[in-house]
Amino acid sequence: MPNSSNYTADHLQSSSQTPNAAIAAQPSYIVLPRANELAGKQYHTALEFLIDHFKQIDPSVWQQRINDGKVHWQNGELITAESAYQATAKVYYYREVLAETKVPFAEQVLYQDNDTIIVYKPHFLPVTPGGNYVNECLVHRLRIATQIDTVAPAHRLDKDTAGVMLMTLNPQTRHAYHQLFLDDKITKDYQAIAKLTPTLLSEFADNTCMLPIHWTVKNRIVAANPSFTMQVVEGEANSHSEISLVAVKNGFGLFELSPITGKTHQLRVHMQSLGMPILHDRFYPVLLPKGPDNFDKPLQLLAKRLRFTDPISAIEQDFQCQSLNF
Incomplete structure (x- = not known):
């Protein structure tokens, strides 16, 4: 069964979780x-x-x-x-926690100039401090690695999701990169692994369908209970994803996903709505009890590719990381 990206194996330092008391380095x-x-x-x-x-x-x-x-x-x-x-x-x-778990996976810088840094964020690592994480976050790690205190994210990526992120370095030009996302001038491509529905499994067994299979998913996503989860409800669509099944192995599928809109947990909710929740998802379709992260079972969702025209240099930028292990 597929259970991790290539980066999981390459950057694993320890399979154990060791909580340590911590105080935030940044206020x-x-x-x-x-x-x-x-x-x-x-x-x-x-x-x-x-x-x-x-x-x-x-x-x-x-x-x-x-x-x-x-x-x-x-x-x-x-x-x-x-x-x-x-x-x-x-x-x-200064935020303090009694026990901060070390995330045993490393980020990787893919590119850096005066205004931006493009980085691969591993699974389980938050982008910014939150909850029990004060220093174990991407921003803090990059500030230490680059010695640049103005590192800040240009967009969101869930703690549980790995992949390519655009970070800004220069406060004077930061707004230009935020505007790319507001104006839909960023193209984001994802990969996911999920167990196929019984119907699809039957059709593949009978050779009655061929790859790729494509879905256009549009529906209305709103906050659920608890509020950090999302749900599909009746009403005018406010979310849109393009999803394709591109490979099948041992009852699982490899999917390529393009979020046209950017709702919280959108791809996770849209995969669930197709009857194929993403492998190792702790929120969907059922919210699992809160507990320590299982570093051996990362959510199989990867922000694989990021494309945009740099608003400062006008250079066409295209960054990718390694694919999920399928």
Whole structure:
């Protein structure tokens, strides 16, 4: 059974997950809301706001962070327990987790110039900090590798999905690369592996169908429950994918996918809607219980190719990574 991309084997360092306490190397920040944005609430100190806003964090944690000098204003001045609430001011703090799992796969830089860096992101590695990941993310790794603190993603790629990503380096030109995605001037090609439906398996057994088989999928995708998952509902289509089955082996299919729109989890939901959820998908068709990542079973979805005309240099760019192991 296919279960990993070529990069999984090439870059595997360890099959075990070792949690380690971690504090973010780069600070996060929150802008203190204006009075008309507080829904009648009133805060005398910045600490009062932090405790009320981040209800999932014990108040003693914020108190300890402040005592340790880990919370400050934008100019670097430390915030104390008595520091007055200042509407529109930025409060900087360092995210901490008791256990951060090391992702045992390496990113690979495919190209770099003054404005961009094109990189292969491995499975399981978040692009930016979130949840139990503060330093184990693509942005932090690239900032260390390049010694450029302004590395930032130009688009999204799920933590569970591997593949080619466009990152920006220059804040002065960053908007031009974001605009490529807003104007649909980026072409993205994906691969996926999924178990075939019984109908397709029967047709291949009877030699009554031939490859490639193509589907145009258009439907309406909205947030489900829990809100980090998505679902198809009745109504005007807001998502569109072109999907082709290009190879078959041992009951599984290799698919080529082109997302025309960019809804969250779009390709995963569209494959599920065809009755062929992507192999090792922990969200679809059934949300599995939360637990540690199984590094031996990465989601079989790969952002294989990225094509665009560079808005600064006008050079036609075309980047690919290795295919899924099928």
